[in-house]
Amino acid sequence: MISAQVWADAQQLWDFQQMQHELRPCSVAIGLGSHDLGVADTTAELFHRGMAPLIVFTGATSRTTRERMPRGEAEHYRERAIELGVPSAAILVEPRARNTGENIQFSRALLEGQQVTVSSALLVSKPYEERRAYATARKLWPEVEWLSASTSSTLRDYIDSIGDERLVVDMLVGTQQRLMLYPQQGFMIEQEIPNDIEAAYARLRDAGFTSRLVPETLQRP
Structure with missing residues (x-):
């Protein structure tokens, strides 16, 4: 206790981590890999609400996910989102990132490689990492307007x-x-x-x- x-x-x-951003439709939703499948659930919910036409799930594995998500965080997120009704064609998987900076950098490279124009992005993270993820994304991809989102929870x-x-x-x-x-x-x-x-x-x-x-x-x- x-x-x-x-x-x-x-x-x-x-x-303090809660950014309290007012969400609106964006070019893409980027779900940051972690141990928490709630990130995938929230990203799928935002897709179904019409907040983004495309999802990127990004993440390899870490010491906390190696056993729980052996195929990689992004791949397990993709599987979860498909279970929740997101079409597989609406999901891109970035399977290499091992930290927040790489999440942003590798997602950017993937989207640019797919010739996806990104002017705004929903950044979906764990509730206690909204501000951290936002601060990283703003630094590494400043041309994009970032909105932070996470599962609503106490x-x-x-x-x-x-x-x-x-x-x-x-x-x-x-x-x-x-x-x-x-x-x-x-x-x-x-x-x-x-x-x-x-x-x-x-x-x-x-x-x-x-x-x-x-x-x-x-x-x-």
């Missing part, structure tokens, strides 16, 4: 769906660290981080929620 202070701090980081409901509250808090802390670190390394646009968010992050880090932190010299978005 996590303490009341940890819960309050985690809630602050969770809320922190409590998301933790219950994952089944590991400590892992979710660790991920929140890791995501916040990257928002603070990577702009200095040229991987993201700079964003204003409120003092209360920095303080919540520091308390969680000092409390030991550190499994998803990266060394400050690591050159990877």
